[in-house]
Amino acid sequence: MIAYKEKTDLELRVNGxxxxxxxxxxxxxxxxxxxxxxxxxxxPGCRNGDCGACTxxxxxxxxxxCLMLTVEVxxxxxxxxxxxxxxxxxxxxxxxxxxxxxxxxxxxxxVCHALRTQHPNPPDHVIDAWLDSNICRCTSYAEIxxxxxxxxxxxxxxxxxxxxx
Amino acid sequence: MEITLAGAAVxxxxxxxxxxxxxxxxxxxxxxxxxxxKIVTSTCAHGLIRHTDISRAAALKGVCAVLTxxxxxxxxxxxxxxxxPLAQGKVRYFGEPVALVIAESDAAAAQAALLVExxxxxxxxxxxxxxxxxxxxxLLHETLGAYKKVxxxxxxxxxxxxxxxxxxxxxxxxxxxxxxxxxxxxxxTHPPTDHAALETRAAQARIDGDGVIHITTSTQAPHEVxxxxxxxxxxxxxxxxxxxxxxxxxxxxxxxxxxxxxxxLASRAxxxxxxxxANTREEDIATSPVGIGAEVYxxxxxxxxxxxxxxxxRVLLDTGAYTDMGPRMARAILADCTGPYNIExxxxxxxxxxxxxxxxxxxRGFGHITSTFxxxxxxxxxxxxxxxxxxALRNINLIRPGDxxxxxxxVTESTLGNPEACLEGLKKLIxxxxxxxxxxxxxxxxxxLAMIWKTSSSPPDAGSSAVLLFNDDGSVTLxxxxxxxxxxxxxxxAQICAAALGMDVQNVHVTMAVSTDAAPRHWKTVxxxxxxxxxxxxxxxxxxxxxxLRRLAALSMRCASEDLDVSGGRVSRRSDPAQYVEIKSICRxxxxxxxxxxxxxxxxxxxxxxxxxxxxxxxxxxxxAGPYWTVGAQAxxxxxxxxxxxxxxxxxxxxxxxxxxxxxEAAHAVVRGGxxxxxxxxxxEGLEFDPSGRILDSSLRSYKVMHFSQxxxxxxxxxxxxxxxxxxxxxxxxxxxxxxxxxALANALSLAARVSLDExxxxxxxxxxxxxxxxx
Numbered sequence: 001m002i003a004y005k006e007k008t009d010l011e012l013r014v015n016g017x018x019x020x021x022x023x024x025x026x027x028x029x030x031x032x033x034x035x036x037x038x039x040x041x042x043x044p045g046c047r048n049g050d051c052g053a054c055t056x057x058x059x060x061x062x063x064x065x066c067l068m069l070t071v072e073v074x075x076x077x078x079x080x081x082x083x084x085x086x087x088x089x090x091x092x093x094x095x096x097x098x099x100x101x102x103x104x105x106x107x108x109x110x111v112c113h114a115l116r117t118q119h120p121n122p123p124d125h126v127i128d129a130w131l132d133s134n135i136c137r138c139t140s141y142a143e144i145x146x147x148x149x150x151x152x153x154x155x156x157x158x159x160x161x162x163x164x165x
Numbered sequence: 166m167e168i169t170l171a172g173a174a175v176x177x178x179x180x181x182x183x184x185x186x187x188x189x190x191x192x193x194x195x196x197x198x199x200x201x202x203k204i205v206t207s208t209c210a211h212g213l214i215r216h217t218d219i220s221r222a223a224a225l226k227g228v229c230a231v232l233t234x235x236x237x238x239x240x241x242x243x244x245x246x247x248x249x250p251l252a253q254g255k256v257r258y259f260g261e262p263v264a265l266v267i268a269e270s271d272a273a274a275a276q277a278a279l280l281v282e283x284x285x286x287x288x289x290x291x292x293x294x295x296x297x298x299x300x301x302x303x304l305l306h307e308t309l310g311a312y313k314k315v316x317x318x319x320x321x322x323x324x325x326x327x328x329x330x331x332x333x334x335x336x337x338x339x340x341x342x343x344x345x346x347x348x349x350x351x352x353x354t355h356p357p358t359d360h361a362a363l364e365t366r367a368a369q370a371r372i373d374g375d376g377v378i379h380i381t382t383s384t385q386a387p388h389e390v391x392x393x394x395x396x397x398x399x400x401x402x403x404x405x406x407x408x409x410x411x412x413x414x415x416x417x418x419x420x421x422x423x424x425x426x427x428x429x430l431a432s433r434a435x436x437x438x439x440x441x442x443a444n445t446r447e448e449d450i451a452t453s454p455v456g457i458g459a460e461v462y463x464x465x466x467x468x469x470x471x472x473x474x475x476x477x478x479r480v481l482l483d484t485g486a487y488t489d490m491g492p493r494m495a496r497a498i499l500a501d502c503t504g505p506y507n508i509e510x511x512x513x514x515x516x517x518x519x520x521x522x523x524x525x526x527x528x529r530g531f532g533h534i535t536s537t538f539x540x541x542x543x544x545x546x547x548x549x550x551x552x553x554x555x556x557a558l559r560n561i562n563l564i565r566p567g568d569x570x571x572x573x574x575x576v577t578e579s580t581l582g583n584p585e586a587c588l589e590g591l592k593k594l595i596x597x598x599x600x601x602x603x604x605x606x607x608x609x610x611x612x613x614l615a616m617i618w619k620t621s622s623s624p625p626d627a628g629s630s631a632v633l634l635f636n637d638d639g640s641v642t643l644x645x646x647x648x649x650x651x652x653x654x655x656x657x658x659a660q661i662c663a664a665a666l667g668m669d670v671q672n673v674h675v676t677m678a679v680s681t682d683a684a685p686r687h688w689k690t691v692x693x694x695x696x697x698x699x700x701x702x703x704x705x706x707x708x709x710x711x712x713x714l715r716r717l718a719a720l721s722m723r724c725a726s727e728d729l730d731v732s733g734g735r736v737s738r739r740s741d742p743a744q745y746v747e748i749k750s751i752c753r754x755x756x757x758x759x760x761x762x763x764x765x766x767x768x769x770x771x772x773x774x775x776x777x778x779x780x781x782x783x784x785x786x787x788x789x790a791g792p793y794w795t796v797g798a799q800a801x802x803x804x805x806x807x808x809x810x811x812x813x814x815x816x817x818x819x820x821x822x823x824x825x826x827x828x829x830e831a832a833h834a835v836v837r838g839g840x841x842x843x844x845x846x847x848x849x850e851g852l853e854f855d856p857s858g859r860i861l862d863s864s865l866r867s868y869k870v871m872h873f874s875q876x877x878x879x880x881x882x883x884x885x886x887x888x889x890x891x892x893x894x895x896x897x898x899x900x901x902x903x904x905x906x907x908x909a910l911a912n913a914l915s916l917a918a919r920v921s922l923d924e925x926x927x928x929x930x931x932x933x934x935x936x937x938x939x940x941x
Contacts, residue, residue, distance in 0.1 A: 031271075034193075034195075035195065039186070040186070040189070040190075040193035041185070041186020041187075042186075043190070043363070043364065043413070044192075044365075044443075045363045045364070045365070045446065045865070046446040046864060046865045046866075047445065047446065048446065048864055048865070048866060049866075050446075050864060050865035050866045051363060051446075051865050053363055080186065081184075081185065081186035082185065082186045082187075084184075084185070089184075090184040090185065093184050094176065094180045094181075094184060097830055097831060097833075097834035099183055099184070100414075100651030100652055100653070100834070100835070100838060101362070101363070101364070101411070101412060101413050101414040101415075101649075101650060101651035102179065102182075102183030102188050102411060102413070102651075103190060103362075103363040103364045103411075103413030103414060104363045104413075105183050105184060106186045109184060127873075128873060128874035129874075131872075131873035131874070132872045132873050132874050134873070135363065135865060135870060135872065136363070136873075137361055137362055137363050137414050137416070137842065137870065138414055138651045138652075138838050139834065139837070139838050139841070140834075140837035140838050140840060140841035140876055140879055141841060141871070141872075141873045141876040142837060142841075142876060142878070142879050143834055143837070144873065145873070145876075
């Protein structure tokens with residue numbers, strides 16, 4: 001186990017580039033991205049893991065960057081919305097009106113991006129489980145659902161898991 | 166070149182920024198030299214501040230200043246100046262700011278905030294309007310009579326917890342109720358709720374060497390911030406410069422002036438250095454204003470044919486600890502109290518009451534979610550009592566052109582729109598003819614309806630303005646101050662401008678950030694009024710520019726300017742469009758062959774205010790609250806599980822009379838978004854407080870808004886009855902999707918569960934509780 005006690009120099013791999021930062025051990029990945037690396041696409045919405053606006057990908061899995069320490073990600077691949085290179089999700093979100101204010105959009109894009117790469121043809125309950133991690137307050141979510149489904153390959157599975165109050 | 170007319174789909178101009186993470190919101194603009202401010206909040210809902218000790222906080226390394234109420238002896242509020250930015254001697258709600266720490270780092274600010282010691286002497290708190298109105302109830306504001314009225318039309322009652330009371334009288338409701346065949350008596354409650362915009366409120370301030378106050382803030386109303394800060398800090402408005410970048414959702418919660426005051430106080434305390442202040446989610450819920458709660462008594466009487474004869478309504482609004490926008494919402498509820506029905510005899514009283522809850526401000530619907538819930542639940546009860554089809558009963562009672570509005574003027578097709586077409590459209594959309602209820606095994610499937618209407622209830626002098634600049638290449642830069650809070654309003658503004666100029670919308674440019682220095686005043690981006698107000702200002706600016714262009718072109722073409730048309734980037738002869746001059750060659754003035762030039766740069770200007778609106782009379786409610794209504798019909802279909810009272814939202818539908826749709830896909834998306842927010846409010850949202858007044862659900866883990874898998878299928882349609890005064894006939898639609906959802910959901914579930922759900926939110930637990938109290 002590595003114990004970090006003082007400010008530490010870390011080499012991070014962010015969006016395919018190597019970046020060196022000096023961070024206190026308690027610093028959140030979200031704050032390092034925003035305040036030290038100028039990557040403000042990840043947004044704070046709750047700093048409690050509830051809203052998902054700060055979602056980034058670590059080794060291609062969505063992580064709420066407010067729930068991860070920067071020292072934990074040294075040696076891992078971090079992808080933020082700024083690192084998406086004309087990803088199909090971006091186009092689909094525009095076409096389907098899947099955002100309004102845009103504040104949650106980076107987070108949703110990252111979740112959708114990882115979902116597509118990990119599950120190219122997910123059934124509805126998988127889409128539901130993945131997208132329930134984030135909150136959007138402007139859209140009806142139907143638009144985000146349409147954007148995600150527009151990128152699926154093959155047949156669209158029939159819905160069997162819906163909302164239960 | 167393709168000319169995009171109003172009514173065509175246009176890609177929003179901020180689309181790329183928003184999917185690439187380059188859209189900049191207030192706190193994204195943080196710079197390394199910015200100090201961080203942190204609010205110390207009250208842990209007591211009602212109490213005297215006995216003692217405050219800031220010495221340990223001030224001594225902490227990295228702390229620059231610590232402020233308390235003694236450092237800010239001002240009172241603020243949009244209607245009644247009753248709120249101190251930092252508590253002065255007394256706290257009135259849990260979460261109220263009592264001190265402000267300014268430090269060099271977030272960590273130092275957070276640590277110092279914990280070191281500020283405040284000793285309270287608790288006072289008995291009151292948490293509901295009816296409790297606060299009881300004789301002998303503890304007073305929140307002992308000096309209510311001494312507060313400065315910011316507007317004339319607010320009527321506080323000193324010695325009580327009433328900050329405003331207004332009545333509407335049409336006919337004689339009391340007498341008419343006596344002769345009604347059926348009278349429904351009902352009581353409804355709606356707790357305070359939260360806006361829960363994903364971006365928490367944030368503000369930054371600095372004061373430069375010349376005394377100019379620079380503010381960047383997450384606001385719907387940059388010009389209101391400018392005005393209020395200038396007034397509170399005693400400087401000319403020109404010395405306050407406010408920038409509103411992208412706003413991460415607002416829903417009415419960012420229409421007031423809140424954190425900006427604290428940010429300026431903080432900067433002033435550190436010699437004008439830049440200071441940032443951003444709410445935590447917990448502060449955004451508990452400290453900054455919430456959505457208003459209410460208790461409502463309704464009596465609705467009908468004759469034996471089901472015709473509504475009389476309505477009596479008493480609305481007690483829970484405005485929380487401070488007045489803020491409570492009384493304005495009271496007027497909005499009052500003006501539309503009947504719903505879109507024609508009722509001859511109406512009595513409505515709205516009392517805005519102080520309680521020890523977080524103070525309330527506008528929230529999407531501006532009180533109409535609550536009032537619609539009350540009216541529409543009552544209409545369903547009446548239908549059940551008369552054994553009438555709820556849709557048919559609504560239909561025979563709809564208000565129609567020629568009828569008299571509750572506030573006593575005649576409505577027209579243009580001002581009202583067509584509620585009947587909305588209801589008929591809705592019935593088809595949700596297959597109403599199949600009936601509202603059916604059972605399959607343990608599931609009951611039920612549909613509930615609600616009719617809605619809403620007008621602006623803005624100040625009668627609310628206005629907007631626009632400036633249109635022609636660039637040397639003939640493209641246009643439009644300067645307008647509506648804030649991009651989500652619904653693509655700035656794209657719509659460009660679209661209106663482009664359509665009126667006959668230009669490609671790609672050649673009409675708007676910045677996304679608004680600066681009060683650059684853009685002329687727009688009232689606020691609220692009340693679903695931006696398309697109407699700003700659209701009119703833009704059309705007037707376009708007319709002004711066209712006049713100038715025609716005059717310059719007439720010189721060049723040696724003809725009368727009346728014979729010229731402006732379109733397609735050209736000014737051309739109406740009789741022979743092949744004769745034209747390009748705008749880009751005349752927009753800097755017309756240059757003769759030898760270089761001598763006449764005229765100057767073309768600048769279009771337009772400004773408008775609301776026309777013919779009046780404040781509502783205090784005793785009768787008579788007056789004109791808005792320029793037109795947007796009416797609509799909504800429905801929700803649920804699948805109710807009779808074994809555990811849980812339910813699924815299957816479908817939600819809205820048919821809205823939008824006047825004229827300017828950007829169709831965007832309009833459907835905005836309405837669907839409103840419906841989702843309304844459903845979330847309907848089934849899930851309501852702030853909960855412990856017996857001492859502490860908010861229990863101040864995080865998004867406990868304040869559960871709707872998530873992806875819980876959203877239903879959406880059906881939306883528009884009716885287009887032109888509002889002759891609106892740009893291209895348009896009506897506002899920003900709030901309306903939300904308004905009837907709680908009513909429709911409660912109606913569907915009341916039918917499905919065979920109970921009367923009169924309390925929001927409608928949760929399975931509540932259904933279970935009512936069912937266990939009243940076994941079938």
